Amino acid sequence: MAKPDILARVQVDLARGRTRLATQRLRTFLATEPHNLEVRRTLASIYRGTGNLSEAGRWGYLTRDVRAEEIAAFERTNPSPWLQLRLLQFTADPKILCEDARTRLMSLTEDAARIGPPDAWTGPATAERPGRRGITVPCLFVIVALSVFAVLAGIGVYRSVIWLWHL
Template sequence: MAKPEALLRVEADLEHGRVRSAIQRLGGLISAYPQDLELRARLADACRRAGDVPEAGRWGFLTEDAEPHEIAAFTRKNRSATDRLRLLHLHGEEPRGLGPLAQPRYAELAADAARTDVRPPKDDALPPVPRTASRPAAPAPPLGWSLVDLLTALAVFGPVTVVVCVVIYELVAAVFASPHP
């Protein structure tokens, strides 16, 4: 769907009170046009209408009309600067055309993320893991019934039940003990 057509649908959704639909459409548009600050401002406004203050702060973060309490809510919800930077969905691009309030806000977040970003070491920097010889498995207990097992089962369950269970057990044991083709 083309951007102008999608924006018309967003407006129709908002006019009819379908705020969540408008939010979904605007989110899709931002995925396609991550640098479009007007889309971000519209999405922040839709989130305000839905009462989602942290998301209004997230999408309004790069716009001039972001309220301080919205940005604070976004920061409280996502404490890591790296996570907040990732959630802006810029796909590794530095935003263009930021206003005088948003430019320092973005620069500060990027610097925070760079300062606190802890990356795992590269694989070649890790020492090799020593291989240990595997131990042989313990031998399996012998299959079958001892006299004590049979007498106990007879006393507890009765002769018919025990005979049926022993036959079933021996059949299953024979099937699994034989080699399969």
């Protein structure tokens, strides 16, 4: 859906008091166009209006309108520079940002590079996450279900051929 359509629907949602639906629409749009600063500004203002300073800081971090207390709330909620970068979801050329936002982004990128990734992100790629169930049982279930279906389909085809043979 085009950005003007999304913004119009968001305005209708906000007029009806549906802030959750409005933020959901904007976040869905940003999933496909994460570098749209106008939508980020709109999303930050909605969160600012609802009192969610952490999310207002997240979405306003790359805009000119962000407030110091919002950035502080975002950083307090997400203390790792790596996590902050991941949550910002910004990979475009920083030249599209205003000077203040570009400075914040470069500083955050330098902090993340200096600290390095979290230990949980550097373990072996094959290690299973703690508390995560294996996939053996679901896969076994699917195999059994497909086998039963194949046998029943085979019996059905056999019976149909026999029936047609006797006609």
